[in-house]
Amino acid sequence: MKKSVGAKTLLFPNPVLMVGTYDQAGKPNLMSAAWGGICCSEPPCIAVSLRKARYSYDCIVERKAFTVGIACEDKMAEADYVGITSGRDVDKFAVTGLTPVKSELVDAPYAAEFPVVLECRLLHTIEIGIHTQFIGEIIDVKGDTDVFSDDGLLDIMKIKPLVYDASHRGYHGVTSCIGRAYTIGKELQK
């Protein structure tokens, strides 16, 4: 039996995305976005949604680029700080001690301390409502050398990405693998 909770933005899970940009003066900034996700395989694209009032908004429009760092358990306080302050008021890198790294591929910075980063070129700008969705083509993904597994692939258990619960406004982690995709469903095919 299901009960209505109204027209709300409740999805499980949400990511915690550290969106990196340069402002007009070239100051690096980070913002936190939970409204986002992969939106195309070819070209590989990610969508992140921002309100126009966000300091990062003009930065993305002007530089036509952004990065997306994956927030992780070890840097939870820093990731949260990024989400509760504005680059208009503070230098988030200076306060958090995070290290800005200039992308060599797109006109945007990322924080060295987040284990995975997606470097993106702005491809589409979609006005939806109070949020604008920026679709970025993923030019490259980079991971810290210590978050790969022996098979050479990025290892989610080493990355320890944060999950954002918008219902209770909490951060969660990710458990060990509990099933193989494209595999466990085959039982039902018989």
Next chain:
Amino acid sequence: MKKSVGAKTLLFPNPVLMVGTYDQAGKPNLMSAAWGGICCSEPPCIAVSLRKARYSYDCIVERKAFTVGIACEDKMAEADYVGITSGRDVDKFAVTGLTPVKSELVDAPYAAEFPVVLECRLLHTIEIGIHTQFIGEIIDVKGDTDVFSDDGLLDIMKIKPLVYDASHRGYHGVTSCIGRAYTIGKELQK
């Protein structure tokens, strides 16, 4: 030190979304989407990306509606089956034993067994590349009465949503809460 892995659709975490639609004949169908996320707060909207070849594509275009069920640990095999078969070939509800429920709000069905469902009206259709992004306005969210906590909010620990790891193609769960959002970052403000 970061190592490049190329232009890939690697994000952590991804959701596992059970997209419900009716086809022309009125047959209910489900597909699995990992490419999606909330994209606007007002109006509340969710984006899901599909390839044109998907059976669900025409269904969404014609009915201008879809539902999004949250795949959960208890129904992992069913959710995976939904992702490896096509509604062109099989009746996924019949094979899995999932129960189709007609939404009273939008022209689409959902599976009763997934604990949370978002009922969506198609708002925008964005052609990106091999994927088309459907942006749906969330008309209502419904949850099973047993996935609410005492405060009346949806409880992620009772929902037990699946997390999809696109790197190793695995399903994971979500751990207990490890930090309060908009709170733990305040330490750094001092």
